Amino acid sequence: xxxxxxxxxxxxxxxxxxxxxxxxxxxxxxxxxxxxxxxxxxxxxxxxxxxxxxxxxxxxxxxxxxxxxxxxxxxxxxxxxxxxxxxxxxxxxxxxxxxxxxxxxxxxxxxxxxxxxxxxxxxxxxxxxxxxxxxxxxxxxxxxxxxxxxxxxxxxxxxxxxxxxxxxxxxxxxxxxxxxxxxxxxxxxxxxxxxxxxxxxxxxxxxxxxxxxxxxxxxxxxxxxxxxxxxxxxxxxxxxxxxxxxxxxxxxxxxxxxxxxxxxxxxxxxxxxxxxxxxxxxxxxxxxxxxxxxxxxxxxxxxxxxxxxxxxxxxxxxxxxxxxxxxxxxxxxxxxxxxxxxxxxxxxxxxxxxxxxxxxxxxxxxxxxxxxxxxxxxxxx
Amino acid sequence: xxxxxxxxxxxxxxxxxxxxxxxxxxxxxxxxxxxxxxxxxxxxxxxxxxxxxxxxxxxxxxxxxxxxxxxxxxxxxxxxxxxxxxxxxxxxxxxxxxxxxxxxxxxxxxxxxxxxxxxxxxxxxxxxxxxxxxxxxxxxx
Ligand SMILES: [Zn+2]
Numbered sequence: 001x002x003x004x005x006x007x008x009x010x011x012x013x014x015x016x017x018x019x020x021x022x023x024x025x026x027x028x029x030x031x032x033x034x035x036x037x038x039x040x041x042x043x044x045x046x047x048x049x050x051x052x053x054x055x056x057x058x059x060x061x062x063x064x065x066x067x068x069x070x071x072x073x074x075x076x077x078x079x080x081x082x083x084x085x086x087x088x089x090x091x092x093x094x095x096x097x098x099x100x101x102x103x104x105x106x107x108x109x110x111x112x113x114x115x116x117x118x119x120x121x122x123x124x125x126x127x128x129x130x131x132x133x134x135x136x137x138x139x140x141x142x143x144x145x146x147x148x149x150x151x152x153x154x155x156x157x158x159x160x161x162x163x164x165x166x167x168x169x170x171x172x173x174x175x176x177x178x179x180x181x182x183x184x185x186x187x188x189x190x191x192x193x194x195x196x197x198x199x200x201x202x203x204x205x206x207x208x209x210x211x212x213x214x215x216x217x218x219x220x221x222x223x224x225x226x227x228x229x230x231x232x233x234x235x236x237x238x239x240x241x242x243x244x245x246x247x248x249x250x251x252x253x254x255x256x257x258x259x260x261x262x263x264x265x266x267x268x269x270x271x272x273x274x275x276x277x278x279x280x281x282x283x284x285x286x287x288x289x290x291x292x293x294x295x296x297x298x299x300x301x302x303x304x305x306x307x308x309x310x311x312x313x314x315x316x317x318x319x320x321x322x323x324x325x326x327x328x329x330x331x332x333x334x335x336x337x338x339x340x341x342x343x344x345x346x347x348x349x350x351x352x353x354x355x356x357x358x359x360x361x362x363x364x365x366x367x368x369x370x371x372x373x374x375x376x377x378x379x380x381x
Numbered sequence: 382x383x384x385x386x387x388x389x390x391x392x393x394x395x396x397x398x399x400x401x402x403x404x405x406x407x408x409x410x411x412x413x414x415x416x417x418x419x420x421x422x423x424x425x426x427x428x429x430x431x432x433x434x435x436x437x438x439x440x441x442x443x444x445x446x447x448x449x450x451x452x453x454x455x456x457x458x459x460x461x462x463x464x465x466x467x468x469x470x471x472x473x474x475x476x477x478x479x480x481x482x483x484x485x486x487x488x489x490x491x492x493x494x495x496x497x498x499x500x501x502x503x504x505x506x507x508x509x510x511x512x513x514x515x516x517x518x519x520x521x522x
Contacts, residue, residue, distance in 0.1 A: 127397075127426050128480045131503055131515060132455070132462045140453030141470060148451075148492050190456040190465075238432055240424050242472040245451065367480070 001095040003215040005225030006379070008037020009336040011208035014323045015175045018111040018205075022054050025207035025329075026062035026107030033103065033209035039221060044211070045099040046072040048089040050082030050106035051328035062107060072099075076328075079364025080275065082106065083208070083331025084233065084375025090212040091231035091377075100217045106333065107207035108326035128367040135365055136192035136200055136278065143194050143280035146246045150295035152283070154194055158185035159301050160279040161198045161321055167308060168318025170349035175204050175324040199279040204324020208332035210339070226339045229262035229356075230378040236369035250374040251288045251362055258376040259290075264356065266290035269312060269378070271341055271351050273334035273359045276319040282306075285360060286314070313351050316341065331375055334359035342381040356380050393502065393511040399427045399440075401516045403500050410500050412443040412516060414475055423475040446497040446521050447473040452483060452490050461504045461512070471496055471518055484519045495521040 010032020012025050026049070034041050047068065049059030059073040078085040083106030090104040146152060162182055168174035180198060188197040218225045234257070236250045243249070259265055266289060274285040283297035291312050292300040300306060306314040317323060317337040320330065338357035340346045357379045364372025395403075403410040414423040415438035417431035424431070424438065431438055452469030455462075467483040467490060483490065484501050501517035 130513075131468075131480065132459050132466060132482055133468055133480060134455060134458055136457070137453040137455050137468050140455075141451040141468075144453060144492065145451040192456060192458075193454040240477050241422065242450065242476065242478045245470075 002097055004091050004094045004228045004231075005213055005215060005218045006210050006228065006335065006339050007213050007218055007221065007223045007225040008033045008035070008039065008211035009209065009339045010036050011173060011333050011336045012206050013173045014204045014206035014326060014333065016111045016203070016205060017109065020109065020205065021112070022051060022058060022107045022109040022205070022207070023061040025109065025205060026058075026105055026209070027066055029107065029207035029209035030062060030066060030068070030103065030105060033211050037211040037223065039101065039211065041066065041068055043101050044068060044071065044103050046074070046093055046102040048074045048076055048086035048102065048104050050076045050078070050086040050331060051108055052077055052079065052082055053108060053110060053327065058107065059105065062105060079372045080277070080325070080327055081233070081331060081361050081363060081373035081375045082328040083333070084359065084361045084377060085331070085373065087210065087212070087331060087335055087377060088231050088233040088375060090210070091228055094212055094214050101211065101213040103209055103211055104332055104335070105207070105209045106329035106331055108328040109205040110203045110326055111205050126365070126367050129365070134192065136195055138365060139278040139280055140192040140195055142245045142284065143278070146280060146283065147194065149246060152298050154186055155182050156298040156301070157194065157199060157279040157283065158182045160276065160282045161185045163301065163307050164276065164315045164319040164321045167316050167349060168322030170347070171317050174318040174322050175202060176318065176322040195278055199321075201277045201320035201325045204326045206324070206326040206329045206333065208329050208336045210332055210335050226342045226379050226381055228377060229264070229380050230258040230376065232258045232261065232376045233373065235373050236366065236371045238368050240368050246284060248284055248288050248362065248370055250370040251285060251360065254362075254374040254376045255289045255360065258358070258378055262378040264378065266312070269356050269358045270354045271313045271316055271338070271357045273317065273319070273337055273357070274314060275361045275363060276315050276321050277325060277363065279321070282314060282319070289358070289360065308349060308351065316346070316349050316351060331359070331361045334361065335377065338379045342379055393514045395514050397426070397515070400425070409445055410498055410516070411445050412479065412498055414441045414443045414477055415439070416441045423477045425477045425479055441475070443477070444474045446495055447471040447479070449490070449492060449494045449496050449518070450478060451492055454487055461506070463505060463509070469518065482517045484517045489520060497521050
């Protein structure tokens with residue numbers, strides 16, 4: 001397999017843009033990424049486009065008016081992991097030698113057409129969805145169990161939102177840029193116990209893109225890319241039997257494969273963008289990704305380790321909690337952040353001397369499955 | 382009448398006959414599991430073959446009660462269900478975990494509590510009339 005590098009990235013700000021269709025957002029991200037890579041758009045040989053809600057052939061609608069037609073375009077729907085799935089396909093296309101330079105794109109508009117005040121639910125042909133289950137409650141049940149098992153408090157969980165808002169206040173691409181206190185987090189409107197509104201990621205629109213190429217191509221361009229050391233995508237196991245919901249099995253499995261592929265361990269990782277859709281999620285991923293022991297998440301965050309200036313900075317762009325989660329776009333936007341950080345271009349939120357980054361995404365509510373799909377990538381410079 | 386009972390009557394829909402049985406003789410309702418005769422695993426809801434062995438599954442009656450593994454109280458929920466409402470996962474002795482709404486006063490909810498299957502209203506129309514009946518869990522007295 002060949003070495004694979006990211007040589008250009010770009011994204012739109014994340015926020016609520018009901019009047020900007022997903023393809024408009026996608027075009028902005030593609031143009032930015034191609035310009036950042038400083039390549040001729042005609043050199044892009046394929047495009048992998050993550051999107052969940054738009055329906056048929058969204059990638060063609062992104063590329064068609066950019067003069068990037070005729071090439072292979074693959075549309076990718078894989079729930080919350082659609083963006084990282086697009087990246088994984090781009091990786092495979094380069095690593096295998098199929099192509100020399102391709103793009104991974106994620107684009108999504110969730111606000112155009114959706115009524116707020118209702119929680120995102122599993123599909124209505126899904127038995128738990130029919131009986132009233134919603135995403136915040138699925139994570140809420142994990143949180144209740146975790147809190148009971150390890151004595152974590154609502155204040156402990158709120159720290160994740162406080163930290164991620166602190167980070168996002170430094171990120172001009174974030175939807176929320178305000179600072180919040182523990183008291184404000186806990187006093188916000190109750191969504192699904194134990195989560196208040198500020199502990200749930202907001203809906204958002206946005207797009208991100210990355211130009212991915214082989215080492216040979218990169219050298220030929222004279223570019224200095226960010227290497228993809230691991231690219232893993234797995235699906236959830238179907239299981240009706242009782243299991244420990246405080247150990248997200250799919251994430252454990254995907255991250256072990258990623259560490260093995262990169263020949264690294266948690267100790268080597270400077271920053272992590274994880275699937276912090278709810279505050280409890282960051283706690284579970286500190287532990288499951290191997291950054292602290294089971295039950296130690298509260299002391300891990302209280303030590304400052306996960307915060308800008310700490311040893312393993314989590315959600316430095318503000319995470320899903322402050323960026324929002326435009327489903328198809330998130331995985332590619334995590335890639336953009338990793339690349340900016342590793343190139344030292346992250347402005348006020350730069351992690352000094354960052355050399356390694358992990359991005360993790362998981363999700364998709366399917367009854368009987370931990371999550372539908374989970375992606376993990378590791379990048380180095 | 383028309384032969385299309387769910388369209389022109391106001392009777393709530395019963396969900397779902399191969400998961401849940403409410404005996405007409407007044408006996409307590411129960412859930413149905415689907416057991417693999419090769420590996421012994423029990424599945425819920427209904428499957429035709431075992432996902433692991435691809436062996437045909439045998440319908441069994443699940444225990445009427447289980448233990449509440451975890452729960453949440455939903456304050457911003459789905460349309461058609463009056464918020465706040467409690468939901469939870471219940472672990473049955475047959476080694477199967479089942480999600481449902483909880484007909485339990487919220488202040489009485491406790492992880493690990495014993496709960497049993499009942500029939501209840503799981504969805505309402507916009508005038509708050511019941512439109513769907515199904516299984517729920519209540520506290521064992
Ligand atoms: Zn079997």
